[in-house]
Amino acid sequence: MLKKLKLLKNWKVGKGTSRENEAGRLFRFKYAAFRMLLDSNTKLLQIISDLEEKLRGQQVFGMSYVRTEAGWALFHCLRMVKSLDDLSHHRYPRLFEVVKMIEGKIQEEMGRKKEPGPAELILTYDRINREMIDWVGGKNANLGEMRSRLRLPIPEGFCITIGGFTTFLSHNELLEKINARKMEIDPGRPETIAESSREIQRLISSAEVPEEMEAAIKGAYDEMLGRINAGKIKVGSLRVSVRSSATREDSTLTFAGQYLSVLNVPGDGLITAYKEVIASLYTPAAIAYRLNKGIMDEDIAMSIACLEMIGSVASGVIYTRHPFNFLEDNIFITAVWGLGPYAVEGRVTPDSYVVDKDDTSTILSTVVSHKPVQLVNLPEGGLQEIQVEPQKQDAPCLSPGQVSALAEYALILEKHYSHPQDIEWALDGDGRLLLLQSRPLKVGSAEYEKRSVPAASRYPVLLKGGAVACPGVGCGPAFCVNSEEDLMAFPEGAVLVARHSSPKFVLAMGKARAIITDVGGVAGHMASLAREFAVPTILDTKIATAIITTGMEITVDAYSGVVYRGTVPELLSLQKTIQSPMKDTPVYEVLRRVADLVVPLNLTDPRAPNFAPDFCATLHDVGRLVHELSYTEMFQIGDLASKREGFAVKLDAHIPLDLYVIDLGGGIASHRAGSSKVKIEDVASAPFNAVLRGMTHGDFRSPQVRPVDFEGFFSVMREQMTAPPPTAERFGERSFAIVADNYVNFSSRVGYHYSVLDSYCGPNVDTNYINFSFKGGAADLVRRNRRVRAISLILAKLDFTVDCQGDLVTGRIQKYGCDLLMEKLDLLGRLLLYTRQMDMLMKDEESVSAVAGNFLSGNYSLD
Amino acid sequence: MHRIRLLLVDDEDDFRTTLASRLRRRNFDVTEVDNGYGAIEAVKKGNIEVAIVDVKMPGIDGLETLRQMRTADPLIEVILLTGHASVESGVEGMRLGAFDYLIKPCDINDLVGRIGDAFQRRLVQEGT
Numbered sequence: 001m002l003k004k005l006k007l008l009k010n011w012k013v014g015k016g017t018s019r020e021n022e023a024g025r026l027f028r029f030k031y032a033a034f035r036m037l038l039d040s041n042t043k044l045l046q047i048i049s050d051l052e053e054k055l056r057g058q059q060v061f062g063m064s065y066v067r068t069e070a071g072w073a074l075f076h077c078l079r080m081v082k083s084l085d086d087l088s089h090h091r092y093p094r095l096f097e098v099v100k101m102i103e104g105k106i107q108e109e110m111g112r113k114k115e116p117g118p119a120e121l122i123l124t125y126d127r128i129n130r131e132m133i134d135w136v137g138g139k140n141a142n143l144g145e146m147r148s149r150l151r152l153p154i155p156e157g158f159c160i161t162i163g164g165f166t167t168f169l170s171h172n173e174l175l176e177k178i179n180a181r182k183m184e185i186d187p188g189r190p191e192t193i194a195e196s197s198r199e200i201q202r203l204i205s206s207a208e209v210p211e212e213m214e215a216a217i218k219g220a221y222d223e224m225l226g227r228i229n230a231g232k233i234k235v236g237s238l239r240v241s242v243r244s245s246a247t248r249e250d251s252t253l254t255f256a257g258q259y260l261s262v263l264n265v266p267g268d269g270l271i272t273a274y275k276e277v278i279a280s281l282y283t284p285a286a287i288a289y290r291l292n293k294g295i296m297d298e299d300i301a302m303s304i305a306c307l308e309m310i311g312s313v314a315s316g317v318i319y320t321r322h323p324f325n326f327l328e329d330n331i332f333i334t335a336v337w338g339l340g341p342y343a344v345e346g347r348v349t350p351d352s353y354v355v356d357k358d359d360t361s362t363i364l365s366t367v368v369s370h371k372p373v374q375l376v377n378l379p380e381g382g383l384q385e386i387q388v389e390p391q392k393q394d395a396p397c398l399s400p401g402q403v404s405a406l407a408e409y410a411l412i413l414e415k416h417y418s419h420p421q422d423i424e425w426a427l428d429g430d431g432r433l434l435l436l437q438s439r440p441l442k443v444g445s446a447e448y449e450k451r452s453v454p455a456a457s458r459y460p461v462l463l464k465g466g467a468v469a470c471p472g473v474g475c476g477p478a479f480c481v482n483s484e485e486d487l488m489a490f491p492e493g494a495v496l497v498a499r500h501s502s503p504k505f506v507l508a509m510g511k512a513r514a515i516i517t518d519v520g521g522v523a524g525h526m527a528s529l530a531r532e533f534a535v536p537t538i539l540d541t542k543i544a545t546a547i548i549t550t551g552m553e554i555t556v557d558a559y560s561g562v563v564y565r566g567t568v569p570e571l572l573s574l575q576k577t578i579q580s581p582m583k584d585t586p587v588y589e590v591l592r593r594v595a596d597l598v599v600p601l602n603l604t605d606p607r608a609p610n611f612a613p614d615f616c617a618t619l620h621d622v623g624r625l626v627h628e629l630s631y632t633e634m635f636q637i638g639d640l641a642s643k644r645e646g647f648a649v650k651l652d653a654h655i656p657l658d659l660y661v662i663d664l665g666g667g668i669a670s671h672r673a674g675s676s677k678v679k680i681e682d683v684a685s686a687p688f689n690a691v692l693r694g695m696t697h698g699d700f701r702s703p704q705v706r707p708v709d710f711e712g713f714f715s716v717m718r719e720q721m722t723a724p725p726p727t728a729e730r731f732g733e734r735s736f737a738i739v740a741d742n743y744v745n746f747s748s749r750v751g752y753h754y755s756v757l758d759s760y761c762g763p764n765v766d767t768n769y770i771n772f773s774f775k776g777g778a779a780d781l782v783r784r785n786r787r788v789r790a791i792s793l794i795l796a797k798l799d800f801t802v803d804c805q806g807d808l809v810t811g812r813i814q815k816y817g818c819d820l821l822m823e824k825l826d827l828l829g830r831l832l833l834y835t836r837q838m839d840m841l842m843k844d845e846e847s848v849s850a851v852a853g854n855f856l857s858g859n860y861s862l863d
Numbered sequence: 864m865h866r867i868r869l870l871l872v873d874d875e876d877d878f879r880t881t882l883a884s885r886l887r888r889r890n891f892d893v894t895e896v897d898n899g900y901g902a903i904e905a906v907k908k909g910n911i912e913v914a915i916v917d918v919k920m921p922g923i924d925g926l927e928t929l930r931q932m933r934t935a936d937p938l939i940e941v942i943l944l945t946g947h948a949s950v951e952s953g954v955e956g957m958r959l960g961a962f963d964y965l966i967k968p969c970d971i972n973d974l975v976g977r978i979g980d981a982f983q984r985r986l987v988q989e990g991t
Contacts, residue, residue, distance in 0.1 A: 029987040032980040036963070071950035075964070078957045086984065103954070 030087050030633070031664060034738075037083035037630050038745065040076035042756070044623045045775060047073045049805040051595045057583040060187040060510065062291050063110075066591050068183060070106050073598050074099070077619040080626045087633045094613040095622065102597055102619060109593040121164040121213055122220045128159060135161050137245030137303035142438045150416060152409060153434050156228050157240070157307035158220040160274065162247065164213060165301050168278065172207035178282070187291050190284070190488045190507055197284045204279040209271050217274070221267050221306070228308060239264045239309035239377065242273040243437075244280060246302045257344060257503030257525025258286040259302070264309050264377040278302055285504045292510050292533070294585020310434060311377055312426040314397035315340040316350055317523040318406055319441055320414040320421045321357075324471060324531060330364060331355040331407045334523045335397035337388050338374030340424055340436065346501030346520035347385075348373060349467075349540045351396055353403050360407040368396045369540075398427070405433055413438050422528075442528055459555070460565040462548060463541050466516075468558050469501075469527035472536030473574040474514025475555040475567055478548045481505070495556060497548050501526035501539055509533040513575075514556035516544045516563060538563070651737070652677045655695045656833070657748060659735045661688075667739030685739035687761040690822040691746060694829020699860045744825075753835065757828055761818045768821055769814035772800070772828055774835065776807055786842040787835065793852035794831060798824055834860055866892045867982050868910055872902040872928065873917040873944070878967070882915075885971055891978070899928035906932045906939055913962075913981045915974075918945040918952045926955055933960050938988055940981035944969070 047069055054061055081095045128136055128144025136144065140159040146152040169175050181200050186192045209217075225238045244259035260280030262273040280286065281302050290297050316335035322328035334350035336343045343350050349369045356362040374388050398406070406425055413421045413435075420441040426434050479494035481487055490496065490508035498505070501520030505512075506529050515530055520539035530537040536558035538544075548554060548563070555568040564571075582588045596618075603611050603621045606628050616622045649668070651659040661668065661678060667685035672678050680696065683689050735748035742762040748755055759770040774791055776784070784807040792804045792811075800811035813824060834855055841847055854860070869891045873879040876897065883893045894911065896902050899922055905911055914932060918925035929941050943956045946967040953964035962981040965974065 025983070025986055025990075029983045032983050036980070068950065071954065075950050075953045075957065078954055079963075082957060 031738075033083040033086035034630060034633075037080050037087065037626065038756075038758075040079040040083070041623060041627050042771075042773065044073060044076040044080070044619065045773070045808060046805075046810070047076070048599050048620055049775075049808040051591070051599055052806045054582075054591060055595055055599075057588060060291050060582060061587070061591070062182070062185065062187065063297050063587055063590065064179065064182045064185070065187075066587065066594055067110060070110065070594050070598065073619050074103050074106065077102075077622050077626075080623055080630075084626045084630055084633065087630055091633075092613060092629065095616075095626065098613050098616050099619075099622060102616075102622070106594055106597050109590060109597070119163065121161055121167060121216050123159045123161055124220070124223075125154065125157060125159070134247065135163065135303070137162065137247050137301075138439060139243065139245035139437050140303050140305050141245075143305060143307075145416075146413070146435055146438060150412060152412065153432065155241075155308040155310055155434055155436070156224055157305060158224055159245070160217060160304040160306065162301045162303050165278065165303060167213055168207070168209055171210045171213075172203075174203060174207055177203055182297070185287070185291075187288075190288070193287050193291075193507075194284045194488065197282050197287055200282040201279040204282070205275050207275065209274065214271055217270055217306075218267075221270060224306075224308070225267075237266070239266060239381065240270065241265070241305075241307045241309050242270065242277050243305040243307065244277050244302055245305050246281065247300065257529070258283070258289050258506070261341075263339065263341070263383055264381055266381045269381060270306065274304060277304055285506045288507045288510075289529075292506070294582050294587035294589075296586050296590070307436070309377060310426045310428045310436075312339050313429055314338070315424070315426040315436075316343040316397070317521075318410045318421070318423040318425060319523055320410045320423070321441065323441065323522065323527070330357055331360070331410050332523065333398075333403060333406055333410075334521050336374065337371055337392060337397055338376050338386075339383065340426060341383075342373075342375050343521070344424075344524045345503070346517065346524050346526055346539070347375075349519050350521045350523070351398070352521070352523075353398070355403060355407040357411070360404045360411065363400055363403055366396060368394060370394055371397075402427065402433060409433070409435060422523075442532060459568050462554060462563045462565050463543055464562050466538040466541035466544075466561050467520075467522045468561050469515075469520070469522040469524075469537040469539050470530040470535060471559050472514070472534065473555070473557055473559065473571045474512075474536040475572060475575060476513040476553070478550055478552045478554050480545060480548070480550045481508070495554055497544050497550075499545050503529060505529070506533075509535050514538075514558060516541055516548070516556060518542055518544050518546075649675060650677045651680070651683075653680045653692065653696065655692070656836070657695075657735045659737060659748075662736060662738045664738060664740040664743070666741030667743075683739070685737075685741060685744055686818065686822065687742065687759045687825055688737055688739045688744040688746065690761075690825035691737075691744060691757065691829040691832075694826040694831075695833055697826075697830050697860075699858075700830070700833050748832065755832060755835075757825075757832075759821065759825060761821050761825075763818070765815055765817055768816055768818065769812065770800075770821055770824055770828070771810070771812050773808065773810040775809075783842040786845070786848050787838050790838065790842070790848045790851045791831070791835065793849065794855050797852070797856050798827060800824075830860065831855065866890055867978060868892045868894070868912045869978065870894050870896065870902060870905050870911045870914040872896050872899065872914060872920070872925070874898060874920045875917070882971075886975075886978075889971075889975055899923035899925070899931075902928050903931045903935060906935045909936070911936070911939060912985055913940045913942065913978055915942045915944060915978075917967075918943055918956070926952060926959060929956060929959050929961055938985055940985050942974075942977055942981060 051069060053059065078099050081099055084092060084095070123136060125144045125147040128140060129148055130141045130145040132144065133141040136159050143154050146154050178200050181196045184192060185196050228238060241261060241263045242265050243261040246259055260277050262276055265273045281300060290300065314335050314337055316333060319332040322330065322332060333353040333355065334343055336348050336350045342348045348371050351369055352367045354364040356364055370393060371388055372393055373385050375383050375385055378384050410421065410423055413423060417440070421438050422441040423438045424436040426436055428434060474495060476493045476495045478497050479490060481490065481496055481498045487504060487507050490511055492511045493513055496505060496508055496512045496515045499518050501517045501524055503525040505515065505526055509529060512535050515535055515537040517539050518541055520526065522539060527537065527539065536556055538556065538558050538561055553566055555564040555566065555571055557571055598619045600618050601620045601624060602617055603615060603624050605611060611625065613625065616625060649661055651661050667688065668678055669682045669684045672682040680692050683692060738745040743760050744757070746757040753774065754776050755774045757770065757772050761768055788804055788807050788809045791809050792802045795802045795811035800813045802809065802811045838851060841851055869886060871879055871883050871893055874897050879895055879897065883895050886893050894905055896905055899920055902914065902916065906914065916925045916928055925943055929943065932939050932941060940962045943953070943961045943964045944967050945952060945964065956964050962984060963977050965977065
């Protein structure tokens with residue numbers, strides 16, 4: 001920065017018109033362009049490394065990441081091209097077109113396809129069928145299908161369409177506000193999800209529903225009231241349930257329990273409830289779920305189901321087959337007393353019935369559980385948990401006839417959809433069975449089979465039994481979750497232990513090795529999610545939280561339903577790790593296609609005929625080309641100026657680099673001005689001198705250290721320059737040091753390595769810094785990564801702040817006195833030579849610390 | 864000694880007045896306006912060398928302001944500022960001839976450095 005301030009000072013005093021000043025002004029202008037170009041080059045490489053990291057599929061990211069990074073990559077690429085345009089006096093106009101073309105392709109890959117919504121804001125179920133899913137969301141489409149085509153019993157109601165949603169959003173300009181908040185999310189930090197969630201939900205709940213839309217909703221409510229009361233003697237007040245019906249709830253993803261339902265809403269509470277449910281698109285759990293599943297978040301939309309509130313006596317879930325055991329093709333029904341939420345939220349362990357698919361009058365098994373509490377409607381609106389009457393607590397919720405009737409409905413639905421179904425049902429006070437929704441059942445992966453799990457009888461069994469919701473083995477320290485805070489703090493690789501199951505646990509499912517709860521049903525929302533995330537899960541253990549404490553090392557066998565204390569090695573081989581959770585998701589696919597236009601480097605050889613604008617297929621190509629051309633331009637400026645001022649001169653020194661120096665002022669002793677070569681002793685730039693001191697350190701000259709002596713090295717180089725063999729690029733590439741009295745920018749592209757060292761060392765401690773980056777290498781990825789880690793270790797030991805991504809390592813140190821920074825620069829000079837020989841030594845993991853250790857102890861022999 | 868004549872365009876009064884006074888302390892000659900039309904008028908009157916323009920403003924936005932300012936004075940150097948994390952306007956702005964694009968809040972030293980470089984560029988463009 002001081003550099004810039006200094007430049008500022010320079011031109012301030014130098015607005016004269018003498019020829020010397022003109023030349024100086026031109027050079028400073030080009031130097032500013034060059035600095036800008038270098039700055040963007042560094043940032044572009046960082047983005048590329050980060051994209052490469054994300055392409056491994058291990059880290060979770062959303063579409064806003066893809067858009068932001070692609071946008072910045074484009075920006076920096078364009079900024080480089082513009083800088084080169086200044087630097088070269090418009091010599092490469094074609095590059096602007098190339099960037100524009102790549103930008104067009106990137107935009108195409110990221111392009112959002114918006115289906116035109118329906119004109120109608122409201123639809124009733126007799127007018128809805130499953131083909132209208134894009135207009136009304138999954139839940140409404142299926143409810144409509146049940147009503148209009150299958151004539152199955154569903155509650156009265158109406159749907160507020162996706163058109164209503166977009167009307168609401170655009171009326172309040174919410175979309176761009178929400179997208180801005182989403183940018184703040186760092187998927188690795190749950191607290192940023194919580195923070196953005198809070199803000200987005202506040203935006204939505206404080207937004208206003210347009211007047212005409214509000215009127216349409218009220219009108220639909222009144223008509224519904226009319227339909228219900230028609231033919232009734234006593235006209236009652238009507239309460240509704242307001243439920244989500246989001247798009248993208250397709251057969252491969254369940255979204256189980258991610259969105260809100262507001263139950264028992266009076267007519268005048270409809271609008272508030274509407275906004276509440278819309279806002280639940282952005283609960284922390286829903287955001288995390290979509291991130292983890294790589295869902296294209298930006299075109300998520302929500303339709304709403306407004307249904308007559310049923311005062312359920314009992315309710316539950318039907319699976320038309322076992323959710324993960326393929327051998328069991330029976331109908332599976334769960335039931336609790338009271339309202340439905342308790343059947344899926346894990347508050348109570350439900351009764352379960354298994355019905356023969358071929359003969360629905362045959363109930364194969366009935367398990368009646370203890371159901372101490374239930375959820376009921378309050379007369380004034382809202383819900384309340386109450387005790388179940390003592391005689392009913394351990395009684396079955398359904399009669400055999402009701403079980404068979406539900407099984408019949410389920411069969412109709414499965415047959416109609418030709419896919420196993422997950423159905424919600426309710427039994428009202430008049431004994432009517434109603435269907436509240438039907439959706440595709442997420443069936444477990446075909447991998448599941450009855451495994452022969454080794455008996456681990458030698459290990460202490462902590463608990464046995466419970467209901468397996470997702471089979472598998474998981475091992476790790478237990479972590480008890482009692483609150484949202486616990487969930488936010490959930491550590492990677494732990495086993496989640498909780499009293500109840502909850503769909504909110506999706507926030508930890510990327511990190512959990514297994515889940516154990518005291519209470520919960522395998523047809524609940526969380527069980528669906530656990531299967532989707534392949535987290536081994538045992539529910540309904542009754543005692544898990546009583547005997548397992550946080551920190552206790554446990555092994556969960558969710559094949560057999562056993563939890564062991566300690567690590568059970570016999571079982572660990574059954575532990576599955578998901579290799580790349582993001583791979584194959586829609587967002588990952590977009591990233592991959594976008595990255596194809598950013599990351600690959602095709603222009604590798606500056607001397608090849610294809611090293612030209614027309615051959616740039618990616619932003620990396622453009623950046624590489626521009627970067628190379630910028631040196632050529634700077635070099636030529638040097639040539640021009642050298643007649644008078646001595647720019648771009650060769651450094652004649654005993655170092656294995658073809659090194660040229662460009663002086664910006666005070667970097668080379670004045671009496672050498674005009675020479676075409678300078679020696680080390682002519683260098684006046686303090687930081688550059690320090691680097692050179694390191695590079696000429698005695699230990700790099702001793703013969704046993706370097707098998708090739710320098711005369712030999714240069715003779716090899718000379719030979720190659722007269723008759724370049726195929727490996728010529730290993731040598732012969734120029735390195736540049738752009739220097740001023742207190743400044744050095746030293747970049748070298750040696751072999752396949754590329755390093756940049758940028759430093760300012762002046763009298764003001766606050767503006768002093770060293771930035772060092774090192775990328776690439778000829779060896780395979782594993783070795784490259786090892787080398788990068790060795791360099792990271794060394795830099796960290798030298799007090800640098802280090803960032804390491806893929807094969808790029810960057811280190812920064814700032815605000816130190818000159819003397820200290822010079823010491824570091826000396827060591828970096830040594831490190832630059834040391835790294836040249838590192839590759840071949842990176843044969844195993846131990847060599848990482850060995851190589852780093854040797855360097856730090858001053859042993860540069862790399863034996 | 865030449866004082867750079869700066870135009871600062873931002874509808875956020877607090878941000879603009881604070882930044883203007885900090886820039887004046889650094890010996891810049893600062894004119895403030897709170898909208899795009901005013902900015903274009905100021906440029907038409909001449910006397911502006913470098914402009915700092917917020918991207919998101921009511922009325923005409925920063926990009927349109929940039930376009931019209933450069934029509935009025937092709938030599939004007941414009942630094943765009945954005946409070947938004949989205950970079951799309953940055954790419955567009957660079958195409959329209961912005962000198963650079965910075966995210967708010969930006970380091971004052973960075974900004975001063977960029978203004979210096981922008982002015983440097985203007986001087987060279989004037990000469991050619």
